[in-house]
Amino acid sequence: MSSDETPNVPTPRNSREAVREKAQKVHAQQSRARLMRRIIIGAVAIIAVGAVGTAVTLAVSAQVSKPQLTPTGMESDGVIVNDIDAIAASDETLGTPVPEPTEAAATATPTPAPEPTAPERVEIHVYVDYLAPDAGEFERANARQLASWISEGAVTVSYHPVALLTASSNGTKYSLRAAAAAACVATHSPDKFYAFNRDLLSNQPKVGTDGFSDAQLANAAAAVGVDDAKAVRSCIEDGDFVTWAKEATTRALDGPLAGSDDLVLSSAPMIVANGEAYVGALDDPAEFSNFMLTIDNDASQQSNETPTPTPTPTATPTP
Template sequence: MSKGSRDRADKARRIVEQQRLAERRRTVATWTSVAVVAVLIIAGVIGYSMVSGKDEKTQSALVTPSVAVDEGTAFAVGSGPVTVDLYEDFMCPICKNFESTSSAGLRQLATAGKVTLRYHVVSILDRASNGTEYSTRSAGAAAAAAEEGKFTEFHDALYADQPEENSDGLSNSKIIEIGKSIGLTSDKFAAAVNAGTYTAWATKATETFSARHFTGTPTIVVNGTQVTGPQDSVPTVELITQAVDKAAG
């Protein structure tokens, strides 16, 4: 074989080897890509399962008080033709002030058969209790009290013993003690407070509050229309009564 023939043969062999090497590289790259995709799919399935499981757990944890009204988010006092919705947070000092100045007048309207008071206890001030989530815990305790027919008594007792903003709030044992002071002596109430039975419910009530485009407490709504005082201040009982009379026609 001549030198030229040998050179051409060597070149041909190199080309074939290069082609084989390139093919092996493509095969490895293909299987690597398949493996990566498989890992991503598996991770996605696991992630979805975890999220789905979490959602299902959250949903299953939602216990709505049987006595709650307005899509299970409030507790009613009275049965008058005009609806007055009160949105409050047990950690809110302005709510306590509103209750001290207006509660008696509003309850009188309910007693007289003029209004249905609907109390919505929300938890927008958890950030003001040093991580103890007092707003949520107290709202959940109020739901437990409502189940035993003691909502208004417990509501009033919590405001009477309201902790300061940016404190730890009241402990569960203190909340249970307050409950006992107004007749909530059953093991069921104490167990609900300690177990956080109505925690998910309190979250849902707060989400409903936000979905209705309300941002602060107290918020007062008469027959679907928010009532405010001058410069968006908290309305007095007189202003609320005027709104009730207007709604009643």
């Protein structure tokens, strides 16, 4: 049986056009998708850059708005120690016996004697890093005789907090923070600086450990009886003088050190007396005492050296 109807079979030409049209639609969809992705990525990038810029602006603004803080009560980045009651030597100095006057001496007219000139005090500058074991060793060995010399008025002692071992405390920067904490005590409770200074040097953390936290440093300051514990704690925990401690260390490294002409900081501790660096044993009080005796003798000789007056010729009368 035959039929005149023919099946609806697409010709090869129509098939190619259909495939081409479909491919064009797919390509258009992919192009739109790529365009949308680019727009989204660009928008995200703009937002991210804006956020970073805002953060940087806020950080810079905060730094600019926060004033550069400098501790008070210091000279040449050092604190002069006056209150040494906590460690003053217990031995009393025996006075020279005064003979009782005789009757002849009592009736005789006393000859006025010139008042002795007080010798100049030897200036001692001690540069300390509160993490340096040698700094603690020197303090433990020489604290008592330093206190005795201060009490006698023979010396003035200035402590200069520095930070040479900032990178030796597991990233906590203990040396820097401890130096800044000492500056906080010197500013807000200067009469307790020496007690705090001695406590940090007597109870040092080991090199390579985290050291004490800011809260622990503030607790140590409170334990020595600072006058305004709240202000000291805020100063320490806010890091008010961290920048100062860093800059003070740089100044010491560049030199010259206080009281010297050309010395620069080369170690901690570094002890300078009347411009001369002590290079002896840090744990030997006798050797340090001999060094100080030499410095004192040199200072006394210089003060006693007075120029001899040149006699004025007297005119001889003419006969």
